[in-house]
Amino acid sequence: MLSYKSLLVFNKRLVFILLTLTASFNGECTVNVDKSRVIFSSGELTANISLHNSHKEPILVQLWTDAGDPLTTPDKVKTPVLVNPPVLKMQPNEVRNIRLLLVSTEDLPQNKESIFWLNILQIPPNTNQVSKEKNKLILPLRIRLKVFVRPKSVGDITSDDFDKILFSKVNSNTVIIKNPTKWYITIPSLRIADIKSKPIWLGPFSHISLHVKNEINEKESVTFDVIDDVGAIHRRVSVIN
Known part of the structure; x- marks a missing residue:
């Protein structure tokens, strides 16, 4: 059985497999997110999201941000937005709060908002097992949310x-x-x-x-x-x- 540790660093080969197979197989999205996007508004340095494990088994979740390239691995990524915690294990029906930290804005434009992406990779314990249901494969699944950073001079859109x-x-x-x-x-x-x-x-x-x-x-x-x-x-x- 494929271990959690072997999947912990999201690699380009796995990204390619996921993008290729999702068109042919059904997946099970077990981690639900309470937001469709994250916004650092008017100079805020922290933002929060909540995750809910709706699966009947424990699940491992890895989180990281990227600057727009979905193939960027967590060990190679460079953005001013950090995620705490970056890795967590969620029990069935558990809700966990995740904090995003904006650690630097020096290199960001001050006359417009900037965008990054939050990756939420969910790794079920039976990742490499084929389901009994025909044509169904259990795979690690990833959610990507937009993360907007708005300087004080930009404010919120109306x-x-x-x-x-x-x-x-x-x-x-x-x-x-x-x-x-x-x-x-x-x-x-x-x-x-x-x-x-x-x-x-x-x-x-x-x-x-x-x-x-x-x-x-x-x-x-x-x-x-x-x-x-x-x-x-x-x-x-x-x-x-």
Whole structure:
């Protein structure tokens, strides 16, 4: 049987296996998290999340942050966000509080928010055992949460800031979507006329080009959703200029 110790350092080979197999096999997500994102707001140096082991057996959990590369291993990672504790064993139905510490902000921009990622790797005791259920394989599973760091000069985003997203026509089949704000904007759904786009993620002061098959008219209506700090969805309507 594969031991906890042999899996403790998350390696690139295991990442590749997980990404390859999750499309073919069902997994069991046993550790639930009370937040969909973590925010260090207006100069805060600590943040907390709660984990709940809903499995009927003990489970080992490893936590670390990365700067955006999902293949970065915990022993190679370099971010200003530390996790305490980084490794813990959870009993069935146990709830544990985890603290994230922002240890340095010197190298972070002060005019916009920065983003990191929190990795939560759950290792069940029967990791390498094939379930009796057909086509089901028990694997270590990983959750990744966004971690936002906001300097005091940036503050928190408000619903009014969602209205600042701009849409500009470049040609009959291309629209530029601009985010002039200091925050990362997640748009899970966007529709121009009868054309529905894939989810869009915009960094602060950034823009992307959206190409569509049908011809776009000026003053065309745009309906889009935005996700706020607590994971709620806000619907907005704009026009293409």
